[in-house]
Amino acid sequence: MDFRQLRYFLAVSEELSFSRAAEKCFISQSAISHQIAKLEQELGTTLFDRSTRVVKPTAAGLRLVPIAQEVQHLEVRALAVAKEPRNRIRICANMSFAPQSLDAIARVRGRYPDLDIEFVIKSFADRIDAVASGDADLALIRGDLDRPGLETVELGIEDLLVVTSSQHPQSAFSTVDLGDLAHYPLLLPPRSSQVLIHSVVEDAFVEVGRRVQLGPPIARDHTATLDVITNPRAWTVLFASTVSANAPRPGLRVMREANNRLRVPVCGVVRNGATESAALSFLVNALRLAMDPTTPPAPPPDPESDGP
Numbered sequence: 001m002d003f004r005q006l007r008y009f010l011a012v013s014e015e016l017s018f019s020r021a022a023e024k025c026f027i028s029q030s031a032i033s034h035q036i037a038k039l040e041q042e043l044g045t046t047l048f049d050r051s052t053r054v055v056k057p058t059a060a061g062l063r064l065v066p067i068a069q070e071v072q073h074l075e076v077r078a079l080a081v082a083k084e085p086r087n088r089i090r091i092c093a094n095m096s097f098a099p100q101s102l103d104a105i106a107r108v109r110g111r112y113p114d115l116d117i118e119f120v121i122k123s124f125a126d127r128i129d130a131v132a133s134g135d136a137d138l139a140l141i142r143g144d145l146d147r148p149g150l151e152t153v154e155l156g157i158e159d160l161l162v163v164t165s166s167q168h169p170q171s172a173f174s175t176v177d178l179g180d181l182a183h184y185p186l187l188l189p190p191r192s193s194q195v196l197i198h199s200v201v202e203d204a205f206v207e208v209g210r211r212v213q214l215g216p217p218i219a220r221d222h223t224a225t226l227d228v229i230t231n232p233r234a235w236t237v238l239f240a241s242t243v244s245a246n247a248p249r250p251g252l253r254v255m256r257e258a259n260n261r262l263r264v265p266v267c268g269v270v271r272n273g274a275t276e277s278a279a280l281s282f283l284v285n286a287l288r289l290a291m292d293p294t295t296p297p298a299p300p301p302d303p304e305s306d307g308p
Contacts, residue, residue, distance in 0.1 A: 003075050005039040006068040007147070008032045012048060013065050014146075016055050023199060024146065026124055028192035069148060076132050076149030076271065088116040089280060092127040093140035096242050101140065104286035112279050131269050137280060139269040140287075142239070143196045152267040153275060153284055156291035160200065160237040160262035162255045167232035171253040178208050178257060185215030187227050187236045196264065197237060204261035228252065237262060266291060 011021035012032065022029040040047050047061035057065065089108075091101055098119070105117050122130060122139075130136035132150060145152055162176055168184070170176045182205065191198045205212045215234050218227050228234050229251050243254055268284055275281050 001039060001042055003071070005035050006071055008035045009039060009047065009061075009064065010068050010072065010148075012036060012055060013057050013061060018055060023195045026195055031192075072148040087114065088118065089138065089283060090118040090120060090130075090136040091138050091140065091283075092120050092122045092130050092136040094123075095121060096239055097140045099241065100287060100290040103290040104283060107286040107289070108279065108283050111282055115279055117283075128269060131271060134271070137270065137274065138283065141267055141269060142264045144265065144267060145269055149272055150269055151272050151274075152269055155266045155268055155284070155287050158264050158266050158291070159240045159256065159260070160197065160264060161240050161243050162235055162257060162262070163228060163238055163243075164235045164253045164255070165229050165232040166251050166253050168228070168235065168253065169233070170235075170255070174255060175258040176255045177259065178204055178261060179210055181235055182210040182213065185213050185231070185234045187215045187218045187231070187234050189219065190217045200262060200264055201237065204257070207261060239264070 008021065008025060008027075011024050012018060015021045015024060018033055018036075019029050022032045025032060036047065043060070043064075045060040046058050047064060049056045049058055091105075093101060101119050105119065108115065108117060120130075120136065122136075124141065127136070127139035127141065128145065128147065128150070131139045132147070140155070141152075142158065162181070164171050170180055170184075186201065188194055188197060188201075201212055215231070218236070228236055238254075268287065270280070275284060
């Protein structure tokens with residue numbers, strides 16, 4: 001038994017669905033089912049009734065829920081105690097957050113010149129684990145997160161932009177309606193590696209009463225925009241920050257969705273109560289400002305509480 005299995009167990013017990021729990025944990029459904037099965041085998045009992053269309057905890061599963069919750073809280077507390085206080089803030093993110101993060105770091109260093117600020121590249125799961133363990137202070141993510149001992153702070157909203165070949169039938173326009181894209185294949189990495197993007201696009205299509213037509217999956221790194229050039233009737237989506245940081249190749253067309261349905265929240269993940277730190281609170285506001293320059297600046301911190 002390990003902490004990961006208990007996290008997955010709690011996700012299934014809350015969502016009452018293996019597929020929704022997998023999306024919540026940003027893993028594949030087969031992976032979460034495998035880990036739950038291993039946990040059941042070790043405990044020697046069935047934790048979920050899978051005989052109906054709705055997954056329900058068994059009597060043993062219901063007894064395990066409060067214990068699993070308590071273990072999760074103890075994990076976070078134990079890992080935090082082991083970390084000595086340092087005059088440092090460590091940010092975990094992926095490279096797509098680098099421009100905004102560097103701008104925010106420059107603002108914070110102007111206010112706290114003696115504060116050591118680190119920007120570390122990590123995968124999604126490693127980012128969250130780093131914050132939970134105390135190895136990092138802030139993780140930048142797209143989407144939301146629900147995990148005991150951690151909280152999310154909203155930083156802004158990022159658009160998904162539509163990318164097509166310049167030969168695509170819709171490429172003559174600066175904006176495009178989702179209904180007009182329903183006839184064309186969408187090229188994305190496999191759902192198991194890009195749960196958030198798949199969910200945002202699918203929900204947007206449901207909103208307009210249509211169904212997205214998925215083409216063959218493309219590379220997980222999602223830089224394979226050449227695929228839409230070789231398939232002129234296909235389209236894909238990219239985060240706006242990715243497009244602005246890397247100018248599109250010749251032969252590509254970048255458009256906005258006409259009704260702003262393809263939008264993703266950007267959040268910071270911190271340990272519960274961490275934003276009471278003046279320096280971290282200042283960093284959070286600097287990130288908000290970097291992601292949306294219209295954000296009102298934060299008031300100067302209280303001199304008596306000034307510090308990391």
